[in-house]
Amino acid sequence: MRKNQNVIGDLNNLGKIEVIEKSTPFKGYFQVDTYRFRHSLFEGGLSQEITREIFERGHAAAVLLFDAKTDEVILIEQFRPGAYAAGMAPWLIEVVAGIIEPDENAEDLAQREAMEESGCKIGRLEKIGTFLMTPGGSSETIALFCGEILSQEIKDTYGLDHEGEDIRTHRIKASESYKLMNTGKVTNAITAIALQWLELNNERIRTKWLSD
Incomplete structure (x- = not known):
């Protein structure tokens, strides 16, 4: 299972995203990735840690x-x-x-x-x-x-x-x-x-x- 630790990116100068961990618990014809992340808030600072599964089916x-x-x-x-x-x-x-x-x-x-x-x-x-x-x-x-x-x-x-x-x-x-x-x-x-x-x-x- 591949993991990317503590990657911080800047998207269009709109806000910060801190990826704490990314993993791939399922990979078949399609793929499911699990992200643990925080993102910048409109009022300032970072959100609490959020975990989400993302369905990767291509474009x-x-x-x-x-x-x-x-x-x-x-x-x-x-x-x-x-x-x-x-x-x-x-x-x-x-x-x-x-x-x-x-x-x-x-x-x-x-x-x-x-x-x-x-x-x-x-x-x-x-x-x-x-x-x-x-x-x-x-x-x-x-x-x-x-x-x-x-x-x-x-x-x-x-x-x-x-x-x-x-x-x-x-x-x-x-x-x-x-x-x-x-x-x-x-x-x-x-x-x-x-x-x-x-x-x-x-x-x-x-x-x-x-x-x-």
Whole structure:
């Protein structure tokens, strides 16, 4: 078990973090690290010692597939065991997403997952942002893009068999996707962010992509 003792860092000059101990009690496909730390308080001084487990599952990228010519989006639907465990409907409407491999960047991941999960070849990518998903207990970030649909290989289902993926796609008007979000049918947070962004930037991105 690897341990780092008494490391003090300064993040963006906003405050001090004293890591008393970091250990890794579990390492499998994912990893759990345990931190013992103190951090600076807004009123001055340091907090009491805090112990937290952090879920390390890597960093991810996601892409909202958008056809500027037809003003349509392609969303995917698949079973999510975490949603089932939370007591929610487990077949979620989502944007394409995946974990970034060590030898690829977020843009490459977006291209790869678009083909694997939806059969889509995509062109230009517009960066929406990078977001922490559950910063209270995980280090995971998601780099989110809007991707230009160039073509789609039509199939009944998509995904990789060896990863247990069973995915279908839905091509709908962008305006209909906003209604899905506004009526609570989209419960995946990164998908909601992507659709809200498109609703605000639809005219700008269509003008940009159609004029080039």
